Amino acid sequence: MSLLTVEDLKVSFPGTDAVRGLSFSVDAGQCVAIVGESGSGKSVTARALVGLAGDNAAVTAKSLRLGEKDLLRLSPSQWRSVRGRDVGFVLQDALVSLDPLKTIGSEIAEALTQHVSLPHVQVRQKVIDLLSSVGIPDPQERIGQFAHQLSGGLRQRALIASAIAASPALLIADEPTTALDVIVQAQVLDLLRDMKAKGTGLILISHDLAVVASLADHIIVLKDGVVVETGTPERIFTDPQADYTRALLAAIPSASTRGKKLALDTSSQALSEPSPRADKPALEATSLIKRLGKRLVVDRVSIELRTGETLGLVGASGSGKTTLARLLLALQSPDEGEVLLKGALWSRLTESERRRLRPRIQLVSQDPLGSFDPRYRVIDIIAEALELAGLPKNAWNARATELMAWVGLSDQHLPRRPRQLSGGQRQRVAIARALAMEPEILICDEPVSALDVSTQAQVLDLLDDLKKKLGLTILFISHDLGVIHHVSDRVLVMHAGRIVEEGPVEEVFANPRDAYTRDLFAAIPRIPEASAFRQHNLSRSNHVGSDIRPISA
Amino acid sequence: MNPSSSELIDPAAKSPARPLSAWRRIPIGVVLATFVVAFLVLCALFPTLIAPKDPYQLSLLHSLRAPSPEFPFGTDQLGRDIFSRVVHGASYSLSIGIGATLIAVTVGLLVGLIAGSAGGAVDLAFMRIIDVLLAFPALFMSMAVVALIGKGSMNVLLAIAIAEIPRYARIVRSQVLVVRQSGYVEAALILGQRRSVTLIKHVLPNTIGPLIVLSTLGIGSAILSSAALSYLGLGPKPPTPEWGLMLAEGQGYLRKAWWIGVFPGIFATLTVVSTTILGRYLKALSDGRA
């Protein structure tokens, strides 16, 4: 018998239908993944399953059963006895999902004592046991620490420990690895896999098909509250039926998408190879050093950005990527070393000397909205750039129209406020502003990391088109290895302020020399090839652990 | 899939201009507050239009009369018409409230701009002085200033302004710092804009906007201070029809005539409540919440 049976679940808020008919079931030791982009209704579904969709939500279903319990008929106090005890819930980013004013020990103890009455001494021991069971070292010491004192991976484990404290049979994880670096993400996924192996039923919510690929027994693809496709990973990855699933799969940038369009409508024809390069580097940095207190944020970094290429710079958060970008843009000056633009002085110039060169090197940042004056409309944003580009005022309109067309927007967007635009449209405006300066070099600092997969695909395609059309040289900074693999000609791997790996993208990805790079690449969640599924099925374990309490009526 | 189809689903982007429905959405409290403020401005500019009786006219015959059609708010211990005095008092409170706030905001803006954009030692020196000044409660500061420069309406106005300057200066300075480090100032610098130009094009307008909103709220607290100072005998001299002073003068007669204490207070409270409601609404508008 299934742990959880959901039949025709509908959730609506005043004015919108968030989920429009969703059915599935979860067995012990099985993982169901619900995948979709923002606004698909996946998080609303997760909350509805624990009765927390909100006061203004209307939740209906033909049937919603957890073991013997009919979830549709629970009183508020019965719901409370289900939450935490029968169903555990893990949210994204433990830094904000654990109370910052409480120790992780007391957070876990709270989850425990809410449902199990234990003497004080035993509570402490049980919490320590839980901490070590999720792989937190030195649990005796960690028990008294606060979320902000732990690393991202450890606090996510602590959050999971609090969710499983009362040994629930079902665990719902809503984007449990989204805030984490790739290597830590792989470890947390391993932990979830262990729990599944011990017999916990798992509902995994994610925006990322690749993340769920290795864990899910069953995948549901949601879009705008409607199930567009459902099936085993094998079927969905090898033989997707719905157009949307196909588009979603194609939109995931990776090794196999190199040189192809990501957004499906423009077909997936191979595009011409990157243009040949001139010899003189567009931008050159020699042993840059930047200190923050005693710490070396950028540690003897030398970079050569060749004219016409796309250089990928990849690294985890805190690796010094953004500081490096700021040094290259001469927004900060290095403590040692220097940056040359086309072989000429750049970082050593005074700001007034540099100002006339500034148009040649432009930035596309992660947060376009923050880079627009909040009082400005799109037209004002573009106009500021056109004025600085020295264009006569009577030519502004025509040029603005042209720029809008280049980035796939139209005149109608000019009088809009950036707040009224979608994330993808805002990034297009930011790109248009950069292009208004007729730059040679574009520094893209995490330009797509705040975007949904399909929007990301469109923006990446756009950047690729513009690069070919305008002969741009691009430094592309990202934490996402798939994106880097897709866009780059050559790639740099940055770790703890240093460049640990450098070379042509295929070479580096095929044969990484540095130990950190190898770990990093090994941790990339991948969508398995068709042949991998036979083995995957064999290794799938289904035994039920004894420490899982059956759901009582 | 259309390339921008998923991006175009944005309800806010599609909404056309609609002045009429926008009017309808203004909360009733804000509408009422606007009327009250308009009425008070009318009282301040043309008091005789609303209260034709002389606010200074003594009449011992009519002293301590309860409210009646002839004396809507009653009369005080000297037989003066309270309604007339309250209406005439609007000009004192409003001019002190607005005047003191204007001075405080202007000086605060200057100090904050200098400290925030100069940075370094200048900033440090200014901020330390402001820290010291903020160590004193505003009312206490105003009283200390009055002790130095003497009593009277004009001096009360100055005293209130001086006490408020450090608060505005601190707000301006921190806003200047936020804007200076914002993504859009950085974006302008990358485009090749001069730092001095970004100060005028971006920093100044994005600092003044919130400041205007805050100063609307400041008018209310300036009026409260002026009423308190007058009540303590540090403001205008009797028989000026100032609300705080009227309360002080009438306090000895409260046992016999409750109306002496009630009506000036109602006017003062209405004034502050209304400017506060308007100020909060402006703030909500500028934060994009309304």
Added chain:
Amino acid sequence: MHIARELFIRILAGAAVLWAAASLAFAVLQLFPSDPVQVIYGADSSVTPELRAAIRADFGLDQPVLVQYQRFVTRIAQGDLGISYQQRRTVASIIGSEIGSTLTLASLAVLAAVAMAFLASLLTAGRPGLLRRALSSFELLSVSTPVLWVGILLLTFFSFQWQLFPVVADAGWRSLVLPVATLSIAVFGSLSQVMREEMDRALEQPFILTARTRGLSEWAIRWKHALGHALIPAITISTETFGGLLAGSIVTEQVFGRPGLGRITLEAITNHDIPVVMGIVLFVAFVFVALNILADLLYRLVDPRLRVSSR
């Protein structure tokens, strides 16, 4: 050890602020000189030049400015606030004899306001409804109504009309009720607004959702998780207002005819008794600095993120 060092630094910084405040006050007094003879004898012109000189020498006003400043700072550093022109008593003893009454009034008012604000936030944060709207309106009124008028209204109705509380100031605890109510109503408004806003924000945080998914009741969530986050602004505002009330309860003291710091301040200002004004200025600055340090310590107690990292 970290805390002790931090505390030491904070105390040093506080002393610097006090020194700056004293110097500033001294400088301002040089710009607006006052004459003790005028204060003591009024406009009486019969004072002989010799007597005048003697009195000025008595207060050290015959010395060069730098010497005066030096003496002034040394004096202050030893806790000597000088001697009143008018009462011929030390300023410290004047403040000492009046501070008790003001302290009682201010602490009771702040305590009452904090208690009411806690209750109001616990009941209404994150919950739209009639109670919340009523409380918001009350808060708006409370921050917009002149304190003196609240006092006068309470006096008019509770003392004169209904005679529930005494009019005089020296009738034991019963004469404290109305002044405390007056002040706490004013403090409650600003405190409650900020605390509820903070609690509203806390209730929207993911960690509250996490707590709900553990099966905690609504009350437990407010009590155990949301309330702690409203403590920070509560500390800020209540220490700030407490400092403010020491000198700021002057209006209330005047309305109810109570003795206290406010009364002597007003007297000193009206009589141009500059040493007393200065003494009170410095005393208020001292209290402010001390309360600031206390608030910092309390923040650390409440919010572990503000403690020195001990990872």
